[in-house]
Amino acid sequence: MNKLRLGVIGLGNMGSEHCRLILSNRAKDMQLCCVADLREERRAWARATLPENVQVYESGHALIEAGACDAVIIAVPHYIHPDLTIHALRHGLHVLCEKPVAVYTQQVKPVLEAARESGKTFALMFNQRTNCVYRKMKQILDSGELGPMKRMSWTITDWYRSQLYYDSGSWRATWAGEGGGVLLNQCPHQLDLLQWLCGMPVRISAFAQEGKWHDIEVEDDVTAYLEFEGGATGVFIASTGDLPGTNRLEIACDQGKLVCENGKLLMWKLPMPESSGYRQGADAYPHPDIQPIEVETDGENPQHIGVTNAFVSHILHGTPLVAEGEEGVNALMISNAMHLSAWLERPVSLPIDEDLFARLLMARRLTSRKKDTQDITFSTDHSATGKAL
Numbered sequence: 328m329n330k331l332r333l334g335v336i337g338l339g340n341m342g343s344e345h346c347r348l349i350l351s352n353r354a355k356d357m358q359l360c361c362v363a364d365l366r367e368e369r370r371a372w373a374r375a376t377l378p379e380n381v382q383v384y385e386s387g388h389a390l391i392e393a394g395a396c397d398a399v400i401i402a403v404p405h406y407i408h409p410d411l412t413i414h415a416l417r418h419g420l421h422v423l424c425e426k427p428v429a430v431y432t433q434q435v436k437p438v439l440e441a442a443r444e445s446g447k448t449f450a451l452m453f454n455q456r457t458n459c460v461y462r463k464m465k466q467i468l469d470s471g472e473l474g475p476m477k478r479m480s481w482t483i484t485d486w487y488r489s490q491l492y493y494d495s496g497s498w499r500a501t502w503a504g505e506g507g508g509v510l511l512n513q514c515p516h517q518l519d520l521l522q523w524l525c526g527m528p529v530r531i532s533a534f535a536q537e538g539k540w541h542d543i544e545v546e547d548d549v550t551a552y553l554e555f556e557g558g559a560t561g562v563f564i565a566s567t568g569d570l571p572g573t574n575r576l577e578i579a580c581d582q583g584k585l586v587c588e589n590g591k592l593l594m595w596k597l598p599m600p601e602s603s604g605y606r607q608g609a610d611a612y613p614h615p616d617i618q619p620i621e622v623e624t625d626g627e628n629p630q631h632i633g634v635t636n637a638f639v640s641h642i643l644h645g646t647p648l649v650a651e652g653e654e655g656v657n658a659l660m661i662s663n664a665m666h667l668s669a670w671l672e673r674p675v676s677l678p679i680d681e682d683l684f685a686r687l688l689m690a691r692r693l694t695s696r697k698k699d700t701q702d703i704t705f706s707t708d709h710s711a712t713g714k715a716l
């Protein structure tokens with residue numbers, strides 16, 4: 328097989344961007360051969376914009392059943408991810424699914440079962456993992472050169488969204504259509520990176536304010552306190568209401584710290600570990616004279632097309648994926664835990680009580696606000712920054 332034949336399901340903001348990237352000269356060994364959307368307006372866009380030989384289908388199911396491709400990228404609203412993923416895997420297709428893998432963790436088990444049974448590749452679009460600064464952070468933390476983590480804090484408030492954004496989709500920012508707000512739409516990337524870099528927390532206490540900055544029913548402002556095995560703690564702050572916002576990740580370890588902000592990674596490294604050096608030392612107020620160094624990276628940040636290229640290469644040549652499908656449950660578990668803690672107004676242990684979460688979410692879905700909105704697709708090229716659309 329020279330080129331992998333790809334289908335894109337969902338031609339909204341993200342799906343149409345995937346098409347553009349697959350057709351660009353940054354894509355390797357792949358061919359866009361079919362697309363699908365439920366909306367006639369998006370199918371008309373596809374017929375007018377994409378090459379003539381790209382088949383256009385009226386639904387994800389129709390595209391999958393047509394057998395016209397080897398693999399699909401799924402870019403539809405969150406609740407539908409598991410159903411389409413399972414359908415595609417059972418029809419012998421490889422799947423690259425957009426984040427989040429699902430809306431609640433209970434939905435993930437059958438997806439992973441279908442992936443195992445099919446023997447096909449199941450991967451997730453965690454494009455922020457391709458960013459050189461996060462890859463470098465992982466390399467440093469995994470090497471152990473800074474010792475065990477003591478504390479992490481991430482302020483991720485540069486996901487600003489206006490009311491127009493929320494009003495642009497009938498599914499957006501509703502419990503029934505989307506299943507959550509900033510935690511489920513924007514932050515799956517950071518929650519995935521959090522568990523990738525720091526490991527899974529074991530307990531979470533969270534506050535999630537719903538409709539604080541926008542006329543929406545889901546959360547747009549979150550503050551969470553995380554506890555990790557071994558005693559490390561963390562703070563995670565997310566909002567779509569701050570302008571200008573902040574994206575600052577700090578990870579403090581026994582022998583130094585890393586700070587990632589404004590696309591730069593700074594490292595402070597102590598000459599010896601704090602626990603075995605300074606804590607028992609003769610100096611009551613040690614102030615080691617260390618300056619931060621800006622850590623060099625390879626400068627590569629290929630984002631979405633990087634994930635898609637890795638997916639294709641994995642299928643054709645057996646090279647590693649950026650994110651395996653089964654890893655998706657971790658970010659979702661953290662996100663569900665934050666919601667659950669906020670709803671119950673108490674700390675929750677991980678893994679959470681998945682039945683309870685599903686019941687409480689269902690209660691919200693049943694009373695969810697109906698949105699009588701015209702769906703709008705924004706055609707903005709964010710590929711240079713990797714910012715979600």
Ligand SMILES: NC(=O)c1ccc[n+]([C@@H]2O[C@H](COP(=O)([O-])OP(=O)(O)OC[C@H]3O[C@@H](n4cnc5c(N)ncnc54)[C@H](O)[C@@H]3O)[C@@H](O)[C@H]2O)c1
Pocket residue numbers: 336337338339340341342363364365366369385386387388401402403404405407425426427452454496512702703704713714715716
């Ligand atoms: N990785 C990223 O950076 C990133 C950025 C934006 C969105 N996303 C993800 O992409 C997904 C879609 O988000 P969006 O902003 O593009 O939404 P959108 O509303 O703009 O587009 C979704 C499209 O899916 C279509 N659709 C729904 N069900 C379908 C079905 N069964 N078959 C075919 N088409 C169907 C809709 O008609 C719509 O056109 C979400 O999971 C979102 O989280 C990821």
